[in-house]
Structures are given as C-alpha cells and as structure tokens.
Amino acid sequence: MRCPYCRNEESKVIDSRQSEGGMAIRRRRECEVCQKRFTTYERYEDIHLVVVKKDERRERFSRAKLLGGLLRACEKRPISTEKLNELVLAVEREIWNSDATEVSSAMIGEKVMEKLFGLDEIAYIRFASVYRQFKDIDRFMEELNHLVNSKSHQ
Secondary structure, eight states, X not given: XXXXXXXXXXXXXXXXXXXXXXXXXXXXXXXXXXXXXXXXXXXOOOOOOEEEOXXXXXXXXXXXXXXXXXXXXXXXXXXXXXXXXXXXXXXXXHHHHTTOSEEEHHHHHHHHHHHHHHHOHHHHHHHHHHHXXXXXXXXXXXXXXXXXHHXXXX
16 A cells, blocks of 8 residues: 555555444554555445436435435434434445345335334434325324334334
C-alpha cells in the first residue's frame, strides 16, 4: 500500500479490525520510510445493489436514503442514530445474504417495518403511513389495529 505522505510502497499493518458492521476491514498502517501512520479500508468489490421501484424504475441502493427515511419516521422519538444505523446495516446485510443483485423497494420496506415494529411503535406507524401510502383513515386504523392485536398476543 503506497504511503499518502511520501509515496513509498512499503508499509506494515499495525492494527486490523472489522468496520461498518463486518462489511469492511479497517487497517492502521505505518510507512517503513517516513514512519507516518495512515488508515486503509478493505471492502468487498463494489457490486451495486439495484432497487426496483413500484413504477419499475431502477436505481442504486442508497444507505443514506434509507437512513434519511428512518430519521424522518423517528423524529422526536427516543431512538439513537446508532440504533438506526444498526437497523440499516441489518437490512442491507439481509439483502446481500439473499444473493440478489436487484431487490424491490417493497421488500426493503417490509424488512424495515419488521425491524421498526419491535423498536418503536410510533416510528413504525409513521414509516408505514408513508411506505404503504394510506389513502384514508380506514386503512390507517387497520394498521393500528394490527399493531394493537400483535401487542396483545405477546
């Protein structure tokens, strides 16, 4: 690995650890010439996951976009950003483990709702109301009843 300071090609690894929920390896290195330290990351080859939208459009999966939707759903709720990042990583890991290169936005939404259901009921309803596009109060009440019934069976 070339040193970013002196451009020497020889460095030694000082420390290695998992990063990004096991999706990368972070390595601390030291240049053998100038002795400066720097960090590198080893990741899987960048295989792009494609999301198929409801109208059949395709776009790259965006962790930031998913996190943004969750942040809106969890606004003013007692859920840490760390918890939301863990949720996004868990969903992303499940998708990658399915060996799919294309995944429907519906499948992503269902996985997120499944995880939000156990995390925070208000955030779940908020996310569901946008994701499922409730057209009227009856559909909203159906979802609330589902939540209440699931809770009473626990």
